[in-house]
Amino acid sequence: MYKFLIISILSLFSVFSTQAxxxxxxxxxTALKKSKPDSVKVSTPIFKNLRLDIDVAPVLKxxxxxxxTYSFETxxxxxxxxxxxxxxxxxxxxxxxxxxxxxxxxxxxxxxxxGLDFNLLKQKExxxxxxxxxxxxxRLGYSKFNYDLTNIVINNDYWNEKTQYDILNESTSKLWxxxxxxxxxxxxxxxxxxxxxxxxxxxxxxxxxxxxxxFAPGYGINSLSNIGINYxxxxxx
Amino acid sequence: MKIFKLITFLTLVAFGFIACTTxxxxxxxxxxxxxxxxxxxxxxxxxALNIDSIWVRGLGVDSFLYKKKTAIKSILVxxxxxxxxxxxxxxxxxxxxxxxxFYQSNNQYYLSLECGCVVSHTIDExxxxxxxxxxxxxxxxxxxxxxxxxxxxxxx
Numbered sequence: 001m002y003k004f005l006i007i008s009i010l011s012l013f014s015v016f017s018t019q020a021x022x023x024x025x026x027x028x029x030t031a032l033k034k035s036k037p038d039s040v041k042v043s044t045p046i047f048k049n050l051r052l053d054i055d056v057a058p059v060l061k062x063x064x065x066x067x068x069t070y071s072f073e074t075x076x077x078x079x080x081x082x083x084x085x086x087x088x089x090x091x092x093x094x095x096x097x098x099x100x101x102x103x104x105x106x107x108x109x110x111x112x113x114x115g116l117d118f119n120l121l122k123q124k125e126x127x128x129x130x131x132x133x134x135x136x137x138x139r140l141g142y143s144k145f146n147y148d149l150t151n152i153v154i155n156n157d158y159w160n161e162k163t164q165y166d167i168l169n170e171s172t173s174k175l176w177x178x179x180x181x182x183x184x185x186x187x188x189x190x191x192x193x194x195x196x197x198x199x200x201x202x203x204x205x206x207x208x209x210x211x212x213x214x215f216a217p218g219y220g221i222n223s224l225s226n227i228g229i230n231y232x233x234x235x236x237x
Numbered sequence: 238m239k240i241f242k243l244i245t246f247l248t249l250v251a252f253g254f255i256a257c258t259t260x261x262x263x264x265x266x267x268x269x270x271x272x273x274x275x276x277x278x279x280x281x282x283x284x285a286l287n288i289d290s291i292w293v294r295g296l297g298v299d300s301f302l303y304k305k306k307t308a309i310k311s312i313l314v315x316x317x318x319x320x321x322x323x324x325x326x327x328x329x330x331x332x333x334x335x336x337x338x339f340y341q342s343n344n345q346y347y348l349s350l351e352c353g354c355v356v357s358h359t360i361d362e363x364x365x366x367x368x369x370x371x372x373x374x375x376x377x378x379x380x381x382x383x384x385x386x387x388x389x390x391x392x393x
Contacts, residue, residue, distance in 0.1 A: 154354050210347060
């Protein structure tokens with residue numbers, strides 16, 4: 001699955017670079033046919049702009065549904081040909097959680113994601129280019145972090161045995177991929193608001209019986225799959 | 238205009254997800270027991286043995302794991318987590334035997350934050366008195382949350 005994802009992302013990058021090249025080479029020919037002999041050739045630049053997004057979903061989450069996990073992130077997305085949107089996302093997340101069996105879990109750490117979005121909004125010919133975006137894409141996420149498990153109690157009622165121990169500073173990492181869908185609307189000149197919804201999937205599961213963190217920064221609660229939401233405010237440069 | 242109606246609808250859906258919370262319950266099996274089956278050997282085959290009545294308790298413990306249980310073909314018994322051997326007193330009808338189980342390790346087996354840990358064991362040896370019991374076979378040395386037969390006891 002991991003190999004497939006990397007190949008997919010690389011293929012997507014190669015597709016837009018090939019298309020960009022073909023546009024650069026083909027466009028002047030068409031322009032030449034239509035234009036007058038002394039007209040200036042116009043080429044479309046591949047790189048259009050950069051947008052910096054900040055996730056405000058944690059603020060909304062704390063207002064509507066406060067819990068014991070947190071995550072802050074930002075993303076830098078490039079616009080290539082108004083179609084392809086490669087992105088880098090960086091963030092910091094953590095949890096301070098006590099289970100119903102009184103086991104404590106504490107973690108925090110940095111995470112990163114790379115990926116590519118496609119703009120699904122079709123631009124009509126002859127009309128002004130819409131600055132709003134409907135994006136769908138993929139991400140590859142990674143986080144390396146430490147965590148503590150405290151107050152692990154093992155009871156053996158029949159033999160009247162009780163064991164209590166802590167596991168501190170356990171180091172681990174997590175690799176996952178995401179299928180992302182989102183909307184970005186230009187609410188004012190160069191200022192964007194929008195959201196993304198993500199289906200996150202673990203690439204490699206922990207072996208049965210081995211320690212497995214309850215929460216992973218950037219991924220959320222550590223199950224086989226997870227849903228993530230970002231509500232972004234962004235500025236286009 | 239359609240697109241903005243769609244955006245509004247999807248935004249509401251997104252907020253719905255933000256408000257979602259997860260519920261915590263332990264749904265995994267947590268009991269770790271050694272499973273002992275009773276058998277009788279015929280010249281041609283091995284058959285499960287139905288014990289008319291059985292009493293089982295740990296050595297040094299007053300409470301019974303099984304007390305005059307009737308028509309039973311197998312039993313589940315917990316091992317000590319803080320020791321590497323456990324003794325049981327087993328009364329088959331009117332005949333009493335002692336079974337001692339020796340095991341190599343007490344491994345902490347992590348289930349989840351909701352369920353915590355259990356202790357799994359690996360059987361090394363089973364020693365027994367030969368009153369009702371005639372022989373013992375270890376069929377699966379690993380004792381964990383999976384309910385599989387670990388030991389077979391034969392009475393002939």
